[in-house]
Amino acid sequence: MMRFALRTEHRTRAVSLLLLLLAACAAPAPVEPVVDPTPVVVAGRFATLTVTTAGSAPISSRETYLNGTWRLHSADSVLLKEGTLEIRGRGNSTWSMPKKPYRLRLTSATDLLGMPASRHWALLANYADKTLLRTDLVLDLGRRMGWQYVPRSQFVQLRLNGQYDGVYQLTEHIRVETNRVNIPELKVADTSSALVSGGYLLEVDELYGEDFCWNTPRAQLPVCAKSPETLRQPGWGKHQAYITGYVRTLEDALYGPNFTDPAVGYAAYIDVPSAVDYFLLNELIKNVDGNMRRSTFLTKPRGGKLVFGPLWDYDITVGNVNYGGADATSGWQIRGAPWFARLWQDPAFVQRVKLRWQQIRNDGTLSSWRQNTLARWDYMSVEQRRNFERWPILNTWVWPNRVVTGAYDGEMAAMLEWLSLRTSWMDEQLKP
Known part of the structure; x- marks a missing residue:
């Protein structure tokens, strides 16, 4: 160290x-400087989010919600919003740290600090990231690169049960909603060939953190369904068969002899520009979890190809990790990962990566x-x-x-x- x-x-x-x-x-x-997608925030005090659980009970579970109230005050102490909520813990390794991350479920959908209304939010503690900024910065890069959806967030001072608990990142929880992952929300009755094709929100997660998870047949990737959340329940059999079958066909094409053929190879099933951007962003920051292990989200829109994204979880990136080779500024991190090792064998994919890198270097993005x-x-x-x-x-x-x-x-x-x-x-x- x-x-x-x-x-x-x-x-x-x-x-x-x-x-x-x-x-x-x-x-x-730069030939044409990129227009900043969000205004640069000037120095100043943050808004304060005050959360009080019923009876000031401690939040000790990642499964069980506690009832409570919340109030949001501006930097100059003006009450902006208030209401009731449910709150529980969240995270994996971060939950074991002294400064805890939380999941919020507001009673009513509410817009917060310029972010569109929803009931579902997260409070990221960023305890292991002493800059407090890595996740915020990587999400900012994603916006500049033009990702279809990047979770919005704002920093707040958190007061929990009467105690100041530090700077937190109040962020949108990733879910299928019009202002978030904007794909059709599948219903159990959507069983026709047209409707059953989307939308699915998936996560590569070696912890198997959802009710319906499976390993892909060729690469043995651990894939979980974030939405529909009820995919394991009775009546969803056709949807299970569709999405597992789609990924199986994708892998057959990717690892098959004609994998470079745009008509029948991987490009018929994967949105290639999103794969290129996923590769470059995660290589640049050397994301130790980005090699198709954890926190890799994928979306399958109705009638469309599998898309990489949205982005999530970057507190142990950009040189803030001491294992897996992610501490070194040289060497590949994602190139040898499942799927990407095979993609890199296609000269056309390599060329697309190089051209995209030159673009974001020359157009002012970086x-x-x-x-x-x-x-x-x-x-x-x-x-x-x-x-x-x-x-x-x-x-x-x-x-x-x-x-x-x-x-x-x-x-x-x-x-x-x-x-x-x-x-x-x-x-x-x-x-x-």
Whole structure:
């Protein structure tokens, strides 16, 4: 484990050096700068979300919801929204950490901090990510790359049962809804050949975290149905047969002798542009879970091909992990994964990856993302202090940190340095 020292008073110098480093490995000047999909947030205090469970009962389960109330105040203490809710724990490894993540189910669908109305939300703790920003930044990159749906989120100060509990990321829970994963919500009566083809929300999840999961026949990928949630129940047999059969046919085409043929190979079943973007994004950040193990979402729209996305779960990426080779700025992370190892054997797929990389390097996608990353550093610089007073871990190793810097600015500088080196390595590998 490395230790990366950076005194707070040297932050201005660090930013200047990092800007020079980033510029040195940048692509040629953008031809057409990408329009920022969301306005850069200026420094300032966050809204406060206050949650009180019935009888102030502790939240100790990821399965059982507790009843409670919630109130959302603006940064200047104006009451914005309030209501009742149910709350429980969420997450896998993150649930074992002292600062807990939560799942919220509001009694009534409500819009929150500019995000469209829904009942279903998540509070991400980002305990192992001492920048508090990695998931936010990767989702921002996804928007800039043009992903069809990227979960929206806003940072809040959380008060839970009368106690300040730190900075949390209030985010949309991934689910089939008009303003989220906008595919048809399948009904048990949708059994015709046209209707049964979609929509399905799937997740590659080695923990088998849903009621209906199966292993694909060729690659043995653990795939679970997020929607419909009731796929295992009586009456859904035709839907089970369709989606498992579709993935089986996809793998037969992918691993078959004619897999490069656009008409009968994998391209007849996979939305190739989404696979290319999934590959590049997860390689750039070296997502240790992105090699078709966990937190990989797939959607099957009605009458359409299988699409990679939406994006989710990036707190242990961008140099914040010390295993699986994901700490190194060189080397492939996704290329050898199931499906992608085979895709990489197709020269046409490799060429599409290279062309897409050159596009996002030259059109301003990555350069504008880097600039917004620096802006987010300023955005979090004040709020993080109170968070780390509540959770004093800046000098402590937390699984699976690659570095311990002892300071928030050190964490940000270490992340940006790692990212610039990773970008340079990708440039060398993906030359046209």
